[in-house]
Amino acid sequence: MVKGDGSTSVTAPNPLREGLRLERIPExxxxxxxxxxxxxxxxxxxxxxxxxxxxxxxxPEFTVVGFARRDxxxxxxxxxxxxxxxxxxxNRPAKPxxxxxxxxxxxxxxxxxxxxxxxxxxxxxxxRIDRDRGTAGNRLFYLAxxxxxxxxxxxxxxxxGLAATGERRGARRRGWTRVVVEKPFGADxxxxxxxxxxxxxxxxxxxxxxxxxxxxxxxxxxxxxxxxGNGLFEPIWNRRYIDxxxxxxAETVGIxxxxxxxxxxxxxxxxxxxxxxxxxxxxxxxxxxxxxxSDLRDEKLKVLRAVKPMTRREVAESTVRGQYRAGWxxxxxxxxxxxxxxxxxxSQRETYAALKLAIQSWRWAGVPFYLRTGKAMAARATEIAxxxxxxxxxxxxRAGTPPMDPxxxxxxxxxxxxxxxxxxxxxxGPGLQIRGVxxxxxxxxxxxxxxxxxxxxxxxxxxxxxxxLFTRADxxxxxxxxxxxxxxxxxxxxxxxxxxxxxxxxxxxxxDKLLERDGRTWRHP
Amino acid sequence: MSGPRATRLAVExxxxxxxFGAAETLVAAPxxxxxxxxxxxxxxLGDLWSSPGQLGEPLVVEKGxxxxxxxxxxxxxxxxxxxxxERVVATMxxxxxxxxxxxxxxxxxxxxxxPPLDAAVTAHCxxxxxxxxxxxxxxxxxxxxxxxxxxxxGFVAPLLIHDLPTxxxxxxxxxxxxxxxxxxxxxxxxxxxxxxxxxxxLLGFRRLSTLRRRSxxxxxxxxxxxxxxxxxxxxxxxxxxxxxxxxxxxxxxxxAVAPEDGRPGPASRPDGADVAPGVSSPLxxxxxYAGWIASRLTWRRHATSLPLGLDGMRLVxxxxxxxxxxxxxxxxxxxxxxxxxxxxxxxARGEMGAxxxxxxxxxxxxxxxxxxxxxxxxxxxxxxxxxxxxxxLATDLVTDRHDLTYEAALRAxxxxxxxxxxxxAN
Numbered sequence: 001m002v003k004g005d006g007s008t009s010v011t012a013p014n015p016l017r018e019g020l021r022l023e024r025i026p027e028x029x030x031x032x033x034x035x036x037x038x039x040x041x042x043x044x045x046x047x048x049x050x051x052x053x054x055x056x057x058x059x060p061e062f063t064v065v066g067f068a069r070r071d072x073x074x075x076x077x078x079x080x081x082x083x084x085x086x087x088x089x090x091n092r093p094a095k096p097x098x099x100x101x102x103x104x105x106x107x108x109x110x111x112x113x114x115x116x117x118x119x120x121x122x123x124x125x126x127x128r129i130d131r132d133r134g135t136a137g138n139r140l141f142y143l144a145x146x147x148x149x150x151x152x153x154x155x156x157x158x159x160x161g162l163a164a165t166g167e168r169r170g171a172r173r174r175g176w177t178r179v180v181v182e183k184p185f186g187a188d189x190x191x192x193x194x195x196x197x198x199x200x201x202x203x204x205x206x207x208x209x210x211x212x213x214x215x216x217x218x219x220x221x222x223x224x225x226x227x228x229g230n231g232l233f234e235p236i237w238n239r240r241y242i243d244x245x246x247x248x249x250a251e252t253v254g255i256x257x258x259x260x261x262x263x264x265x266x267x268x269x270x271x272x273x274x275x276x277x278x279x280x281x282x283x284x285x286x287x288x289x290x291x292x293x294s295d296l297r298d299e300k301l302k303v304l305r306a307v308k309p310m311t312r313r314e315v316a317e318s319t320v321r322g323q324y325r326a327g328w329x330x331x332x333x334x335x336x337x338x339x340x341x342x343x344x345x346x347s348q349r350e351t352y353a354a355l356k357l358a359i360q361s362w363r364w365a366g367v368p369f370y371l372r373t374g375k376a377m378a379a380r381a382t383e384i385a386x387x388x389x390x391x392x393x394x395x396x397x398r399a400g401t402p403p404m405d406p407x408x409x410x411x412x413x414x415x416x417x418x419x420x421x422x423x424x425x426x427x428x429g430p431g432l433q434i435r436g437v438x439x440x441x442x443x444x445x446x447x448x449x450x451x452x453x454x455x456x457x458x459x460x461x462x463x464x465x466x467x468x469l470f471t472r473a474d475x476x477x478x479x480x481x482x483x484x485x486x487x488x489x490x491x492x493x494x495x496x497x498x499x500x501x502x503x504x505x506x507x508x509x510x511x512d513k514l515l516e517r518d519g520r521t522w523r524h525p
Numbered sequence: 526m527s528g529p530r531a532t533r534l535a536v537e538x539x540x541x542x543x544x545f546g547a548a549e550t551l552v553a554a555p556x557x558x559x560x561x562x563x564x565x566x567x568x569x570l571g572d573l574w575s576s577p578g579q580l581g582e583p584l585v586v587e588k589g590x591x592x593x594x595x596x597x598x599x600x601x602x603x604x605x606x607x608x609x610x611e612r613v614v615a616t617m618x619x620x621x622x623x624x625x626x627x628x629x630x631x632x633x634x635x636x637x638x639x640p641p642l643d644a645a646v647t648a649h650c651x652x653x654x655x656x657x658x659x660x661x662x663x664x665x666x667x668x669x670x671x672x673x674x675x676x677x678x679g680f681v682a683p684l685l686i687h688d689l690p691t692x693x694x695x696x697x698x699x700x701x702x703x704x705x706x707x708x709x710x711x712x713x714x715x716x717x718x719x720x721x722x723x724x725x726x727l728l729g730f731r732r733l734s735t736l737r738r739r740s741x742x743x744x745x746x747x748x749x750x751x752x753x754x755x756x757x758x759x760x761x762x763x764x765x766x767x768x769x770x771x772x773x774x775x776x777x778x779x780x781a782v783a784p785e786d787g788r789p790g791p792a793s794r795p796d797g798a799d800v801a802p803g804v805s806s807p808l809x810x811x812x813x814y815a816g817w818i819a820s821r822l823t824w825r826r827h828a829t830s831l832p833l834g835l836d837g838m839r840l841v842x843x844x845x846x847x848x849x850x851x852x853x854x855x856x857x858x859x860x861x862x863x864x865x866x867x868x869x870x871x872x873a874r875g876e877m878g879a880x881x882x883x884x885x886x887x888x889x890x891x892x893x894x895x896x897x898x899x900x901x902x903x904x905x906x907x908x909x910x911x912x913x914x915x916x917x918l919a920t921d922l923v924t925d926r927h928d929l930t931y932e933a934a935l936r937a938x939x940x941x942x943x944x945x946x947x948x949x950a951n
Binding site for chain 2: 022056136449
């Protein structure tokens with residue numbers, strides 16, 4: 001049986017594999033990290049690969065080739081990765097025996113990204129690795145470089161004959177080829193389409209794995225289990241019982257020296273286009289027919305299609321953009337965004353965005369979805385909070401007492417991953433006072449195991465060929481279709497003025513007003 | 526047992542168990558009461574975790590951080606003697622953040638005199654991972670004497686955290702059929718033993734495979750095979766070698782035994798984290814490995830040969846396409862712990878001649894080799910770290926279902942042992 005991307009699977013499974021801890025093991029393969037001396041390799045990829053090795057998840061033939069411009073020996077590159085693991089891995093420092101075993105799988109390929117000779121040399125090297133190490137022609141190219149370089153690199157891979165997969169490789173050659181790309185996937189709909197087109201001239205959609213690391217987080221995957229693995233919640237997951245939904249992605253950090261990048265990007269492109277809309281889609285989607293990549297992504301796309309793009313007037317009414325002034329975050333003084341290096345002193349770029357979105361579907365019509373994200377906020381918190389409708393009769397309310405808090409179900413994604421349900425309970429003693437209390441499930445205290453990092457999950461899935469947790473091109477494009485009108489309105493000044501907020505606060509006052517108008521308030525997660 | 530000797534033993538046992546009160550994770554002063562009652566212990570446990578403002582200050586000092594009591598499982602551990610107590614304390618302290626929510630350590634002695642119940646309670650916290658909240662748990666040590674020891678369930682049940690799964694870990698040779706053991710199995714979701722602690726392996730395996738169905742069974746001897754199983758399965762993950770599986774005709778498992786001259790094997794694990802478990806049945810892990818392969822590949826017992834001596838054995842089995850020669854060979858070793866696997870060799874007849882799949886361990890490294898398709902050996906070295914008892918236990922604690930693969934391997938292992946024993950009798 002040959003799958004779309006050329007991976008082969010043998011019909012009879014390995015009987016010794018069944019019942020073992022690792023039921024899914026990737027086929028032998030080579031992972032080529034393009035841009036192997038960069039930040040992403042250091043902070044994420046090297047630790048993820050080491051931890052996969054430590055857990056025994058990598059096939060024995062697995063090989064890593066680091067490709068970059070810097071002049072390094074194999075050993076120097078290995079040392080570079082070793083230092084990265086010692087600094088950033090969740091299991092650190094590296095265990096000497098495991099490290100040695102891992103280091104033996106690593107090679108370094110020096111080359112220029114615009115030089116065809118570098119890529120034909122890479123092709124020869126990969127053919128040699130297939131022969132020597134038995135990697136069976138299976139290759140995963142990880143583009144750990146800025147997206148501006150993606151089209152060039154992809155073209156070079158194609159020209160060197162490295163992009164073909166499965167049957168298309170021609171006679172007697174086999175194995176799959178996959179390519180992993182990181183966000184941002186364009187800066188608006190037209191650049192996203194352009195980028196997709198350029199990559200797809202060389203690779204098929206089935207070969208392209210777009211990483212949104214939020215989808216690799218345990219809690220996000222658990223959201224699907226929570227909804228579809230329990231009988232309790234799905235019946236009330238709709239407009240009859242849910243009053244509104246708040247999705248918060250709050251960071252305490254500022255722009256961390258990335259002034260040039262951030263001043264061209266802003267919160268909407270950086271967070272909402274990918275992370276926040278993906279959270280919304282997983283939260284709101286219909287149950288998929290099967291829990292597999294195509295069904296999941298079809299269902300997510302349906303949610304995004306039901307979010308209607310806003311008119312100019314709606315942008316002015318239903319969005320808030322903010323920028324942080326100087327202030328204090330977690331006891332430390334923070335300068336204003338406009339005083340950051342490489343940021344224009346009169347920059348109009350948003351570091352905060354709040355949106356009120358409507359999903360026009362039978363399940364969600366009339367339920368507002370409030371999304372907000374910001375830099376230099378009061379606390380680091382990513383969560384989805386569901387506010388339920390009030391009981392139909394206020395049986396316990398008297399004149400002069402405040403109304404009861406609504407029931408809230410909060411799904412915390414970071415930090416302290418978990419799920420919290422808030423409901424009213426009687427305060428002990430005479431009289432009938434009611435106060436909100438919490439039922440609190442925390443990952444950290446309920447499972448005596450460590451969660452894998454999102455990159456571990458995603459790299460392993462990509463090697464196995466499971467694209468469930470990766471974003472498809474049509475999802476990316478639909479997200480831009482939702483955001484383009486907002487960006488356009490903001491840029492021409494018709495989408496409401498830029499609002500300022502103090503660093504270390506929960507965002508501009510206008511964002512509070514956005515909810516107050518609807519008789520609601522933001523949660524303080 | 527009675528008189529001064531029993532008293533000395535009880536004191537020593539107590540001394541070992543109170544090392545829980547010296548752990549660096551301790552967050553409240555240990556609470557110890559001789560001649561106490563279950564309701565007083567339960568009351569103290571309640572006070573320990575009460576919120577501020579309810580019943581005065583909570584006893585757990587929070588180190589300035591919010592704490593969350595672990596909500597994972599209850600673990601009941603029995604300790605028959607001071608050696609077991611020492612082992613249990615070392616293993617439990619090695620669990621770190623993988624610790625169960627409540628541990629109840631039971632030292633029960635029917636023949637002892639004195640008050641029916643002594644108790645000691647300690648509370649511990651670990652820093653959460655990734656800057657998360659602290660996670661806390663407690664340890665309750667109960668010493669039950671005299672007639673009371675016949676009714677352990679009544680002492681333990683009120684002290685379990687409700688709505689959490691309960692596991693029972695019985696270090697040493699479990700007294701199958703003894704009412705104390707049966708009562709604990711009755712209240713548990715999973716029983717954890719170590720097959721290599723059994724004095725009568727065949728009897729032990731038979732009893733394990735017929736335990737009441739509600740309880741899952743965890744076996745640390747099986748857990749020790751984890752890396753061996755992983756490496757073995759890897760040979761056949763690819764289609765190229767998988768076709769040899771039906772044609773396997775020989776399986777040779779070599780395992781370490783202590784020197785016969787009575788010199789003891791190594792006193793402790795290389796990392797020093799654990800105390801060496803006494804090994805009564807070095808054959809346990811190797812025969813479970815054989816049982817695993819045989820049950821996965823549906824090999825059947827065919828004929829028996831004589832044991833090889835020193836507990837080793839040889840059997841002929843009916844494989845899928847071939848007769849299989851199964852050998853378990855003990856290797857005298859002063860460096861390996863008795864019962865540890867030293868090498869595994871699988872041989873098959875193939876279209877292009879014989880094929881052989883080899884795993885050879887030396888210390889903490891294994892050489893893995895394949896001779897097949899008329900090609901030279903494919904050789905690689907992989908790390909094979911000896912796992913501490915804490916790590917084995919931690920792995921088992923996250924399993925709360927029946928392990929069907931283990932149960933099938935256990936049944937096959939019991940059949941092999943029975944075959945070897947009957948051939949010995951003849």
